[in-house]
Amino acid sequence: MTTILVIEDEEAINHVLRVFLQREGWHVIQAFSGNEGIDAYYDHHPDLILLDVMLPDRDGWSVLHEVREESQCPILMLTALGDVQHRLTGLNSGADDYITKPFIADEVVARVHAVLRRVTTPSEERDNSTFTYGELTINESTRDVRIGGNIVAILPRDFKLLLYLARNPNQTLTREQLLENVWGQDYEGTDRAVDLSVKRIRQALKDWSDDEGELTTVRGMGYQFRVYTKK
Template sequence: MKKKILIVEDEANIAMVLKAFLTNAGFAVEQAYSGEQAMNLFETWEPSLVMLDVILPDRDGWSILKEIRKKSACPVIMLTALSDIHYRLEGLNGGADDYLTKPFIGEEVVARARAVLRRLPQLATEKTAIFGSLRVDFIGNKVTLHGKPVHMTPRDLSLFLFLTSHPNQTFDRDQLIDAVWGVDYVGSDRAVDMAVKRIRQSLAEWSSDEGDIITLKRLGYQFHVKTRA
């Protein structure tokens, strides 16, 4: 079954080029030219990935990203002509999975789409792990805290599953980039820091007496467990 990509881009010529490249690469593609149309298609078509322009005629991409994150962990790649690092960080901190600055090469867009959609192999031999009030389902790719679902972006969830499948082991940024983002990742390793920050926010109600994601200076990150059922 073809992966479905929703392109949200108000410049028709750019949208057409993106659609041509992605269709030729084997994806099913739909297009939206406004925020309202994008959310309607998102609800009814249920895409596997959204490519979202920052500047649209009726609303900005940041607000659409925020709305998507309230409903779904569907991967989102931001598209924009804005090259300032501030905008990159705003998108990534808001839950975007990747960022492309215009003008871009069609082949790169396809490669980024494939990288974001690539699923990690099974990371743990056990089906579930329980760390106090935190439960991790490695088969269903779900996390619950105090019996309630914990919502994360696909990239953040992949990172969290990797760390929880290796409790009390330390990984530096490069190791985490290779394991979660992939060896073909092109970007700053600070993406790891931002992902960890968002995961910590998602687990704000998890007791530090049970565990935490800790930072070891000059060494990296560790899923440090104090209590395990």
């Protein structure tokens, strides 16, 4: 059974979310502060976290960073802060989606379904989920990236973008295509998020030989994951 951790200090909102999530057949763990949420995360290892930004003891950003140091668990941020900069902060810090208060509980359920679909890979696909280009290896099942056998640190959203690019080598992909296929159709931010993610990926792949491949900019169009070696 899918386990969802709700970290939200407003009891009314927390309980409403629990009711709606349980209706979907999911097991729900509730936490009402940042520290309580971290303890619940380590105790239950949830499949997804709904995380409020404004918490009484430690804010959601610090909880997000701590979880991201341990796992790729999908995280949806909940907050009353609705401007673009706050959305970008959350997404660029490793959040998988960003929901602005006030929200409709059914919308949260729909977003949870969407994120779970994006991160769940059918078992028959997991057996063939490794992309290898020279010394670069991208493993979809374990969600790690290696160059010459060495683990490369990469944010969850950046991993998803890199994985999508690796699935479509030597093709020019527009920012709109990348936003739709990686961020999802519900994403409300700007295409600047793609540029920032590409910048971080390039830094992460700095030890990948230029003779084997590179992530290039196609002026006026988008990006291309160029490979010069066979998979």
